[in-house]
Amino acid sequence: MTPGEPLIRWDWILAHLGDIGQRLIQHLVLTGIALGVGLALSLALGIWAARRPVVYGPVTWVAGVLYTIPSLALFALLIPFTGLSLLTAEIGLVSYTLLILIRNVVAGIQAVPAEVRESARGMGYTRRQILWRIELPLALGIIIAGIRVAAITTIGLVTVTALIGQGGLGFFIVQGIQLFFSTPLIVGASLSVLLAVTVDALLVRLQRWVTPWARA
């Protein structure tokens, strides 16, 4: 940082409001795609793993390995194949959602009481009806709890993708570091935190709204 420079220059922020808004939206889109694709994959894999315990081990092992790869290294490894693209960013971001989401899908389905499944079967529900009308609605609370953790993680991780030309609010963080200029760095970081907190609060409300029986 340049000595004598104030920590935050409000005139810079005012001059860049449009830019900040754009990056915020990009941040949301990157997060949304990652969570959407991650959830779709996790539902498919989680339902499969919940039905077949043999599958559960290998699936979570692969997701666990993906989770441990440092994000920077993962992006660097992908660049030769997919370039500095949105695809590269999303492959990384989606990978990091899988472990938590798959685990919660499986836990949610397995938490359905045996007698509920038994009575559904005994009254003539088909397997598919049991999944869609009984198991998934009942698992929803636990699944959304997983989405909350995945969302917070992803919103933080999106900033890293600024290094491969994506990044949303991460763009300002990288800019601040490169220019030794604290204002964009603080803007990027604090908005990212604010975004995470807001999304989490919204998900909590969603969770309550879709599980009215849990309040009874």
Added chain:
Amino acid sequence: MSGASEPRGLGAPVELRHVSKRFASGEGPGAVNDLSLAIPAGAICVLVGPSGCGKTTTLRMINRLIEPSSGQILIDGQDVAGVEPTELRRRIGYVIQQIGLFPHQTIAQNVATVPRLLGWPESRIRRRVDELLELIGLEPAKVRDRYPSELSGGERQRVGVARAMAAEPPVMLMDEPFGAVDPIVRERLQNEFLRLHREQRTTVVFVTHDIDEAIKMGDRVAIMQQGGQLAQYASPAELLTKPASDFVARFVGADRGLKRLALTTVADVALEQASTLHENDHLEASGGPRYRLLLDGDERPIGWVNTAGLAPGQHPWRELADASSPLLTYRSTLRDALSMLLGLAVQTGVVVDEAGRYAGVVTVQTIADSLRSAIERPAEEDAALAAGGAP
């Protein structure tokens, strides 16, 4: 139990023909061995036996939750093996001990489960749900939109029964349906279910490990023993008077004479008559029994009057009457009657009809005579019981 009301013919007969089930582990617990049972339409058939005797396996083979290894199961003459399992199950009510209400659905949605699967129109479903909730003694407006977790155990169990009856199935399967509630609630649920059954007349296959429940609930009782063998299949009265084997005798218990009392009601015995008096009668000059039963103007009993203390011509005043005799109705069981009589100095119970009018008296001797005659001619009575209870 001898059915009082006319059967509506809603139930379908169920027949098991040489049904066996072997599990991979061989003759393990739950296996069933060459079981044949004919359950008449509209009857309650109780499968009872120690754990592992195969009673639940048998029940679950009827709606194909378990497939038999061999043998045939017919409902209304149709082999269930030829019916698509989900379609079959929608026509058979199913109640389990843990109930298994759907926690994320309201009571109305839970009860509507099978009608919805069958594609009934919404208006018909709504009517049926309200009708059923009233039938089980819950106020529709109050419970309709509640979740199962907001109800008591007994209420949840009733909703479970209502849900099973929703689409008017000709057959209902009940696996220890009242096993998870306390004895007082259980007794009430049993009585309510018997009342419902008298109105609906579905064929019920009922599993329990409790012989008292079997005797109370069953028109026919199948006692099963380890290895999935049928030990005896008979009316409760016959099981108690003529157990087919030592196993059955042990299983029904050494107190089977007393259990039989619980099966017989005051309506089944010949009442004795006491000497009666009306409030404004004048006592004749002499003679007559010393204790006489005082009745009011509507023939309702007031109490016993000791005539020795009364002068001829005097009114047997109400104040002199001793009301310590227990009042019994035709529906009281002999067990309850005996228990009341044993606790009292006056060992005579006064029987009244529905309107509370005097009908006769029951003594310990009446009860003993009825027991003895039952043991002397059980076959005759069982025939009568079967004719009355299982059309």
